[in-house]
Amino acid sequence: MSDTATPERIKALIQAEIEDYDMSAREAAPTIEAFRAALREPREVTVNFSGGITQKCWSVTRPNGPYRVIYLPTAGYFSLCVESDFGPLDIGVHGKAIGCYASV
DSSP, rough: OOOOOHHHHHHHHHHHHHHHHHHTTHHHHHHHHHHHHHHEEEEEEEEEEGGGEEEEEEEEEEBBTEEEEETTTTTEEEEEEEEETTEEEEEEEEOOOOHHEEEH
Protein backbone atom coordinates (compact mmCIF):
# COMPACT_ATOMS: atom_id res chain seq x y z
CA MET A 1 0.00 0.00 0.00
CA SER A 2 1.25 3.46 -0.84
CA ASP A 3 2.69 5.35 2.13
CA THR A 4 0.67 8.42 1.03
CA ALA A 5 -2.57 6.45 1.54
CA THR A 6 -3.20 7.22 5.19
CA PRO A 7 -6.59 8.00 6.70
CA GLU A 8 -5.48 11.61 7.26
CA ARG A 9 -4.36 12.03 3.63
CA ILE A 10 -7.57 10.47 2.30
CA LYS A 11 -9.73 12.70 4.53
CA ALA A 12 -7.77 15.73 3.27
CA LEU A 13 -8.47 14.73 -0.35
CA ILE A 14 -12.18 14.41 0.42
CA GLN A 15 -12.29 17.72 2.30
CA ALA A 16 -10.61 19.48 -0.65
CA GLU A 17 -13.26 17.99 -2.98
CA ILE A 18 -16.06 19.26 -0.74
CA GLU A 19 -14.54 22.74 -0.59
CA ASP A 20 -14.04 22.85 -4.37
CA TYR A 21 -17.44 21.38 -5.28
CA ASP A 22 -19.49 23.53 -7.66
CA MET A 23 -22.53 24.55 -5.63
CA SER A 24 -24.24 26.41 -8.50
CA ALA A 25 -26.39 23.47 -9.63
CA ARG A 26 -29.77 22.99 -7.97
CA GLU A 27 -28.92 19.45 -6.87
CA ALA A 28 -25.50 20.36 -5.44
CA ALA A 29 -26.59 21.03 -1.85
CA PRO A 30 -28.55 17.76 -1.45
CA THR A 31 -25.67 15.83 -3.06
CA ILE A 32 -23.10 17.26 -0.65
CA GLU A 33 -25.44 16.74 2.32
CA ALA A 34 -25.99 13.06 1.43
CA PHE A 35 -22.29 12.53 0.72
CA ARG A 36 -21.25 14.02 4.07
CA ALA A 37 -23.82 11.88 5.88
CA ALA A 38 -22.40 8.75 4.22
CA LEU A 39 -18.75 9.49 5.03
CA ARG A 40 -16.97 7.20 7.46
CA GLU A 41 -13.50 7.06 8.92
CA PRO A 42 -11.36 5.50 6.14
CA ARG A 43 -11.08 1.77 6.76
CA GLU A 44 -8.78 -0.65 4.98
CA VAL A 45 -10.61 -3.26 2.86
CA THR A 46 -9.72 -5.79 0.19
CA VAL A 47 -11.34 -4.90 -3.14
CA ASN A 48 -11.97 -7.38 -5.95
CA PHE A 49 -11.25 -6.42 -9.56
CA SER A 50 -12.08 -8.28 -12.77
CA GLY A 51 -9.69 -11.09 -13.59
CA GLY A 52 -9.50 -12.25 -9.98
CA ILE A 53 -7.19 -9.42 -8.89
CA THR A 54 -7.49 -8.13 -5.32
CA GLN A 55 -5.99 -5.01 -3.76
CA LYS A 56 -5.89 -3.38 -0.33
CA CYS A 57 -7.85 -0.13 -0.56
CA TRP A 58 -9.76 2.23 1.75
CA SER A 59 -13.53 2.33 2.25
CA VAL A 60 -14.61 5.97 2.72
CA THR A 61 -18.43 5.82 2.75
CA ARG A 62 -21.00 3.62 4.39
CA PRO A 63 -22.98 1.51 1.91
CA ASN A 64 -25.67 3.27 -0.12
CA GLY A 65 -27.77 0.23 -0.92
CA PRO A 66 -25.22 -2.21 -2.34
CA TYR A 67 -22.72 0.56 -3.26
CA ARG A 68 -19.89 2.32 -1.45
CA VAL A 69 -17.00 4.58 -2.37
CA ILE A 70 -13.45 3.23 -2.07
CA TYR A 71 -10.08 4.98 -2.39
CA LEU A 72 -7.65 3.13 -4.68
CA PRO A 73 -4.18 4.04 -3.39
CA THR A 74 -2.20 2.66 -6.32
CA ALA A 75 -4.33 4.67 -8.77
CA GLY A 76 -4.72 7.78 -6.61
CA TYR A 77 -8.47 8.15 -7.17
CA PHE A 78 -11.82 6.89 -5.91
CA SER A 79 -14.03 4.06 -7.16
CA LEU A 80 -17.64 3.06 -6.79
CA CYS A 81 -17.82 -0.56 -5.65
CA VAL A 82 -20.75 -2.91 -5.31
CA GLU A 83 -21.02 -5.38 -2.45
CA SER A 84 -20.66 -9.03 -3.43
CA ASP A 85 -20.42 -12.36 -1.64
CA PHE A 86 -16.64 -11.87 -1.73
CA GLY A 87 -16.50 -8.24 -0.56
CA PRO A 88 -16.45 -4.97 -2.51
CA LEU A 89 -16.21 -5.34 -6.29
CA ASP A 90 -14.85 -2.52 -8.47
CA ILE A 91 -17.42 -1.70 -11.18
CA GLY A 92 -15.34 0.73 -13.23
CA VAL A 93 -16.78 4.05 -12.00
CA HIS A 94 -13.65 6.04 -11.07
CA GLY A 95 -12.71 9.63 -10.30
CA LYS A 96 -13.59 12.01 -7.50
CA ALA A 97 -15.29 10.67 -4.38
CA ILE A 98 -18.37 12.91 -4.69
CA GLY A 99 -18.83 12.02 -8.37
CA CYS A 100 -18.60 8.31 -7.63
CA TYR A 101 -21.09 8.65 -4.77
CA ALA A 102 -23.50 10.77 -6.83
CA SER A 103 -23.53 8.26 -9.69
CA VAL A 104 -25.71 5.87 -7.65
